[in-house]
Amino acid sequence: MKTSVRLARLSEMETLQKIYDQGQKFQIKQGNRHQWAPGYPGLAQIKRDILKNHLFVLVDERDHILAAMALIAGIDPTYQHIEGRGWLDETSYHTVHRFVSAGLRRHSGRDLLKWAISQCANIRIDTHKANLSMLQLLEDLGFTHCGRIYLLNGDPREAFQIHLDQGISH
Numbered sequence: 001m002k003t004s005v006r007l008a009r010l011s012e013m014e015t016l017q018k019i020y021d022q023g024q025k026f027q028i029k030q031g032n033r034h035q036w037a038p039g040y041p042g043l044a045q046i047k048r049d050i051l052k053n054h055l056f057v058l059v060d061e062r063d064h065i066l067a068a069m070a071l072i073a074g075i076d077p078t079y080q081h082i083e084g085r086g087w088l089d090e091t092s093y094h095t096v097h098r099f100v101s102a103g104l105r106r107h108s109g110r111d112l113l114k115w116a117i118s119q120c121a122n123i124r125i126d127t128h129k130a131n132l133s134m135l136q137l138l139e140d141l142g143f144t145h146c147g148r149i150y151l152l153n154g155d156p157r158e159a160f161q162i163h164l165d166q167g168i169s170h
Helices: 010-029 042-051 108-119 132-140
Strands: 003-007 055-060 065-073 094-101 122-127 144-150 156-163
Touching: 003 108, 010 042, 010 055, 010 065, 010 094, 042 055, 055 108, 065 108, 094 108, 108 132, 122 132
Parallel strands: 094 122
Antiparallel strands: 003 055, 055 065, 065 094, 122 156, 144 156
């Protein structure tokens, strides 16, 4: 099956919210009730991500959305303080947020994250410690666990970074 990555469209907001809702239900089934608050990210956040050209989707040959993520350049305020090892470096980076797979095709999320790495060699990402599938994916793709960050609401998240162009990963 041929896939491609493109920016999400405003006309896809409802579909994207359904995919995020499915993703949250999947996490709850896996024992992770803490990744996202109910209704997150919500249509307003999805719209902001689309209007800022941050929301990317992996689609199949019929343009069905298989996975989505916000890929954001610049400093993330929640990454200013990190407990533990610390970031690999302080050079400019992109952050992946609101990463989700629609569950329609195996490895769709992996393919989307690999695409992000091919576009932005220095990426930071965080996830809840109970998100075992994401933790495994990050390890498989060569991300380094850098420590723990705290969201603006105080919730802890495990923080990871990959920086390929300087050989800094792992």
